[in-house]
Amino acid sequence: MGFIMQLIAAGIGEYQKKKAQRLKEEAQKKRETTRVEHWITPKVETYQEVGEWLSAPHLLIAGATGSGKSVLIKLLIHDIIAQAPFDAQMILIDPKRVELVQYKDLPHVKDYASEPDEIISSIDYAIDIMEWRYKRMQAAGQRETKDGHLYVIIDEYADLMLTNRKQTESKILRLAQLGRAAHVHLIVATQRTTADIINGAIKVNIDHRFALHCPTARDSRNIIEQKGAETLPMYGQAIYYSPRGLKMYNIPMVEDAEMDRLIDWWSRQDGTDHNEITANWSEDDNETTASWAD
């Protein structure tokens, strides 16, 4: 009888597993078919390039204090949060404690860090996510993840290097080297443009770079391999260096009111999009852990 009971139990277990799988597939299909991209804000003409920038593997933003690095970061964040439903997520690292804190409760934000300890664990978290994704890709035989884009945004990178270089630099480089296929993007802003901060290792891995106004031609050369950024106005313009060449851009500043409106819009959502995606993430993550544990 024990044997029969076992058979029945196994059958039920199998049935439940199949049912769970079927429900999951149905939910997935439903999500794909009902997923209508919808812009919370009209896409302004000047923002057209922003999507392109966001599809670069990584971005470096360098320029003097007051040259508009944080303004440019906010423009990028604006584009990330202007679209619903979302699948892009962010990890925000804000050593200055004031620039990115207003975004910390957005459903897109997986983690916000400003204190040194928090920053170190945020970067570890980004590495973990990247590694989970690699494991899943390997298991599925994929060369590129199907997961959404994760932007690891670091404002004031030089501050971080001055205070916590030992604990963070090699990890950040690892994200830069391996992030692409896992859709993990670094966006790194720095006011110090000297070779001790923007060094060869960073440059090899971040080949899409913005030079905003900077003090000398030497700074400019260190960012974009050319002089020129020293002649830019104090803020509002950038030279964009990418494998496709150099290009000059006017950088629009997103008005506070527009940002507030978006942040407010997200705070009033019932969280459906977010929960669905979060549920998926943790479900998938557990799956990975489970399948790699055995």
Ligand SMILES: Nc1ncnc2c1ncn2[C@@H]1O[C@H](COP(=O)(O)OP(=O)(O)O)[C@@H](O)[C@H]1O
């Ligand atoms: N693209 C821009 N358009 C208009 N004003 C800008 C622009 N970029 C910067 N500014 C002005 O300069 C100030 C400093 O910019 P910010 O991004 O904080 O500089 P950084 O982060 O490089 O120190 C902003 O508060 C804003 O007044």
Ligand SMILES: [Mg+2]
């Ligand atoms: Mg700044």
